[in-house]
Amino acid sequence: MQASEIRVFCPATIANVSCGFDVLGLALDSVGDEMVVRKTQEKGIKIIKLTGQDLPTETLQNVAGVAGLALLAAFDYNGGFEIEIYKKIKAGSGIGSSAASSTGAVWAMNQLIGKPFTPLELVKFAMEGERLASGVAHADNVAPALFGGFTLVRSYQPLDIVKINTPKELFATVIHPQIEVKTSDSRRILKTTISLEDGIKQWGNVGGLIAGLFTEDYDLIGRSLEDHIVEPIRSILIPGFDSVKQKAIEAGALGSGISGSGPSIFALSKGEVAAKKVANAMSEVYDKIGIDYDIHVSKVNAEGIKIL
Known part of the structure; x- marks a missing residue:
């Protein structure tokens, strides 16, 4: 039944x-x-x-x-x-x-x-x-x-x-500064055309990221977490973005970027210990600026939606 x-x-x-x-x-x-x-x-x-x-x-x-x-x-x-x-x-x-x-x-x-x-x-x-x-x-x-x-x-x-494929040791850190960026607004500021040079860089990174995930090559994953098209424009809407990203990478993150349309910023790390260290580094930036935030450290959820 x-x-x-x-x-x-x-x-x-x-x-x-x-x-x-x-x-x-x-x-x-x-x-x-x-x-x-x-x-x-x-x-x-x-x-x-x-x-x-x-x-x-x-x-x-x-x-x-x-x-x-x-x-x-x-x-x-x-x-x-x-x-x-x-x-x-x-x-x-x-x-x-x-x-x-x-x-x-x-x-x-x-x-x-x-x-x-x-x-x-x-x-x-x-x-x-x-x-x-x-x-x-x-x-x-x-x-x-x-x-x-x-x-x-x-x-x-x-x-x-x-x-x-999701590598077993891959963890995400996400910091959400308490400002709202509407997806509709952040889409509106994007360019509708890109240069061939930027396209080539982006395609290379997409291929590199997919290859890195399947081969569980964490260095390749990190090298591929680059955005030459959207991030340079959208990051203007997020206070402290460059500092948060820089501190995350200095703390050991594989790479960092904008989560969705923002204002959340994500970092991927190898292992939970590294992801927590990255969380502390990201938090320090907003503590200094004086912006309230939520922060999450999470493994990648392999199953998606589930019954409780």
Whole structure:
């Protein structure tokens, strides 16, 4: 007999991972939202509870509602769902707050109706939540949340997602200065064309990062965490960015960059001890500047969303 209710953990995610704008992402293990999704006889979707953030609960204005409706539109189901959202990821933090809600909703609904949809199909539904949040249906946050680990969006038309090997000792440190940078705003300032020279550098780094992850070559991973296209523009919106990145690398990080659209800054390290040392170094910068922050040290979450 199928369950009528499910409680899930929806992981925070780091998108872009320096060189992979809109195509690379990874799931975190130590921070995420929780959601309860239950079947109802009444058709449609209702957000009946939302704690932790001041976000809309109207179905068409909530990313979980919109993503869930996309799933329902593709499935002949004589009923609906109620959703409770317990937000632990701050909106506008750059670690996939909207993606956690979108993916949590569709993953849980899929479980409750007997798993008719593949993870790739669930990504398509969750992308509709991202479209509502940022104006663009990007998949670099929702893919790792649903697949777990590192993911590459090889193509958007047609959608093609590849799960990438995650080295066992790879840890992420993420610092979130308490300012909000809206994804829609940070996309608006980007150039729509790039030079061939910058493109060549970027393609080399994307290939190097993928190769480094599969061969578990930590030095290669570090050398490849370079962004010649987006970071130089977006970093202007993040106070202390250059100092935080420099201190992270001096403390032993493999590399560092902007998490998603910011303002969070991530660093990847080999081992938890190194990641904690990096966290201390990053914290010191904002302590001196006087900006409040949250900081997370996490291994890469290999499984993605899970039942609690």
